[in-house]
Amino acid sequence: MTAIVEVxxxxxxxxxxxxxxxxxxxxxxxxxxxLLGRNGAGKTTLMGLLTGQEFATSGEARIFGEGxxxxxxxxxxxxxxxxxxxxxxxxxxxxxxxxxxxxxDNWDQQFAERLVDVFKVPLxxxxxxxxxxxxxxxxxxxxxxxxxxxxFLDEPYAGLDAVARHRFYDVLLEDYTAHxxxxxLSTHLIDEAADLLQRVVVIDEGRIVIDADADExxxxxxxxxxxxxxxxSFAAGRTVVDRTTLGGIASVTVAGLSxxxxxxxxxxxxxxxxxxxxxxxxxxxxxxxxxxxERGAA
Amino acid sequence: MTxxxxxxxxxxxxxxxxxxxxxxxxxxxxxxxxxxLITAAIFAVNLAIxxxxxxxxxxxxxxxxxxxxYNGGISWIVFFMTVVAVQAMNLTFRFALGFxxxxxxxxxxxxxxxxxxxxxxxxxxxxxxxIERATDGWGLGAAFFAPWGLSSEPLLLVWFLYLMAMLLFxxxxxxxxxxxxxxxxxxxxxxxxGLAFLVVGGAWLVTATDSWGDVGAFFATTPLAxxxxxxxxxxxxxxxxxxxxxxxxxxQG
Numbered sequence: 001m002t003a004i005v006e007v008x009x010x011x012x013x014x015x016x017x018x019x020x021x022x023x024x025x026x027x028x029x030x031x032x033x034x035l036l037g038r039n040g041a042g043k044t045t046l047m048g049l050l051t052g053q054e055f056a057t058s059g060e061a062r063i064f065g066e067g068x069x070x071x072x073x074x075x076x077x078x079x080x081x082x083x084x085x086x087x088x089x090x091x092x093x094x095x096x097x098x099x100x101x102x103x104x105d106n107w108d109q110q111f112a113e114r115l116v117d118v119f120k121v122p123l124x125x126x127x128x129x130x131x132x133x134x135x136x137x138x139x140x141x142x143x144x145x146x147x148x149x150x151x152f153l154d155e156p157y158a159g160l161d162a163v164a165r166h167r168f169y170d171v172l173l174e175d176y177t178a179h180x181x182x183x184x185l186s187t188h189l190i191d192e193a194a195d196l197l198q199r200v201v202v203i204d205e206g207r208i209v210i211d212a213d214a215d216e217x218x219x220x221x222x223x224x225x226x227x228x229x230x231x232x233s234f235a236a237g238r239t240v241v242d243r244t245t246l247g248g249i250a251s252v253t254v255a256g257l258s259x260x261x262x263x264x265x266x267x268x269x270x271x272x273x274x275x276x277x278x279x280x281x282x283x284x285x286x287x288x289x290x291x292x293x294e295r296g297a298a
Numbered sequence: 299m300t301x302x303x304x305x306x307x308x309x310x311x312x313x314x315x316x317x318x319x320x321x322x323x324x325x326x327x328x329x330x331x332x333x334x335l336i337t338a339a340i341f342a343v344n345l346a347i348x349x350x351x352x353x354x355x356x357x358x359x360x361x362x363x364x365x366x367x368y369n370g371g372i373s374w375i376v377f378f379m380t381v382v383a384v385q386a387m388n389l390t391f392r393f394a395l396g397f398x399x400x401x402x403x404x405x406x407x408x409x410x411x412x413x414x415x416x417x418x419x420x421x422x423x424x425x426x427x428x429i430e431r432a433t434d435g436w437g438l439g440a441a442f443f444a445p446w447g448l449s450s451e452p453l454l455l456v457w458f459l460y461l462m463a464m465l466l467f468x469x470x471x472x473x474x475x476x477x478x479x480x481x482x483x484x485x486x487x488x489x490x491x492g493l494a495f496l497v498v499g500g501a502w503l504v505t506a507t508d509s510w511g512d513v514g515a516f517f518a519t520t521p522l523a524x525x526x527x528x529x530x531x532x533x534x535x536x537x538x539x540x541x542x543x544x545x546x547x548x549x550q551g
Contacts, residue, residue: 048548048549051398052400053395053396053548053549054548055546055548070400070401070402070545071400072311072314072400072402072403075398075399075400076314076398078398079398080396080398081396082396082549085392085393085396086389086392086393086396086549087389087393088324088325088389088390088393089325089328089385089389090325090327090328091324091325091393095324095325098324099317099320099321099324099397100397102314102317102320102321102397103314103317103394103397103398103399104397104398148398
């Protein structure tokens with residue numbers, strides 16, 4: 001296995017703001033990986049550094065084993081769809097799609113046309129006049145139809161409704177299966193995308209706080225609910241991530257349960273549920289599960 | 299682990315440079331139509347004024363033969379090329395970067411496009427100057443496309459002068475645009491203050507060394523083509539500066 005993305009002690013400062021803070025991680029070739037974190041955590045900056053759009057303050061970013069800055073050979077194999085992408089004045093959707101095959105060698109025109117139908121985007125309107133969701137949809141079309149070996153999708157479905165988002169997951173998975181490649185997806189809609197992800201990198205205030213396989217993460221914490229006394233005796237001596245009590249009922253989230261532990265919990269009358277990726281990340285990034293999590297829409 | 303099932307087809311660098319040029323033409327209006335429209339508008343206004351004067355005088359024959367020979371209207375289109383260059387680079391840069399184009403490829407493609415536009419516009423204006431000549435100044439003895447005595451110079455010289463002037467202002471525009479893309483508004487203030495200092499400093503130097511006479515003599519005795527050719531080093535310097543500025547520019551500006 002080879003690492004397609006390598007980040008080593010990477011730091012990026014904008015004036016006094018540290019957007020990426022001594023980040024280190026790597027991603028294997030092949031698979032859909034998640035770069036997760038709250039708004040402003042540094043996801044876009046990190047992707048900008050990996051695609052040579054931004055210059056590192058210190059440390060190293062590598063793609064295909066090489067530095068991306070001004071590296072035409074490496075960048076030609078990359079597609080980076082940024083939420084804040086700027087389009088030339090008066091550019092319409094059709095101009096964007098006409099220009100895309102000039103720069104993406106693996107561009108699939110038929111697939112692009114199909115995606116235009118799937119997302120129902122108007123191509124004859126100025127990009128500036130489109131809604132956020134429609135602009136996102138054009139980004140998604142370019143990101144998928146470019147079939148770049150390494151695709152970065154930064155908040156690809158900002159402004160898309162639940163139906164459109166599920167269409168996106170469907171086509172992403174379908175196309176990924178037919179044309180395996182490496183996709184790095186940044187999102188704060190963690191649970192929605194969780195099932196797609198192989199590797200999960202969580203960034204918080206510029207620092208990498210989680211870098212693990214998604215499966216490993218899913219099994220890493222369990223919530224147990226039951227009588228307060230039973231919960232307390234079970235939790236004694238274990239790593240408790242979270243704890244709430246309501247009347248005589250308590251709930252704890254504990255790390256790393258073995259199958260023996262689970263049986264013990266069951267016989268003690270405790271109900272066990274796996275903690276979702278999102279809850280786990282929220283608890284690890286120290287934030288409260290709040291307004292910027294648009295989970296209700298799912 | 300699934301293997302990556304496609305090997306990259308290698309697009310040679312020249313093709314990507316060419317595609318950057320195509321990117322500029324994807325929406326042809328600002329670079330290929332607008333300058334001609336502005337030229338046409340300025341020309342129409344001048345034509346109207348000439349007709350008005352000729353009418354008031356009771357015919358062209360009642361006017362001095364060089365009455366409509368001194369006109370600066372066409373110079374605006376030369377200056378306007380700076381605006382065209384800035385507009386062309388401002389947003390396409392960030393877009394091209396988003397399409398995995400390196401700054402180097404983008405700049406080379408854009409510079410070539412500016413050269414092509416300079417050729418196109420200088421040729422177009424020369425053709426119009428030829429028509430002007432053939433129609434005896436649009437029937438009015440007027441000179442718009444080759445004013446100030448240029449109407450008696452060879453067309454090849456007229457073309458060369460326009461080409462040199464267009465190149466100069468395009469690459470001045472490239473330098474200005476890259477300052478804007480890299481440093482934003484404050485960069486532009488600094489750039490123009492610096493430019494003003496250079497100009498004033500140059501004038502100071504000429505005055506201090508009491509050489510205005512020499513300067514005048516240079517322009518009076520040097521052939522036009524040679525004067526025009528002297529813009530080339532400045533054009534090249536602007537082009538080089540543009541690349542230096544752009545090399546470290548980011549989409550944020």
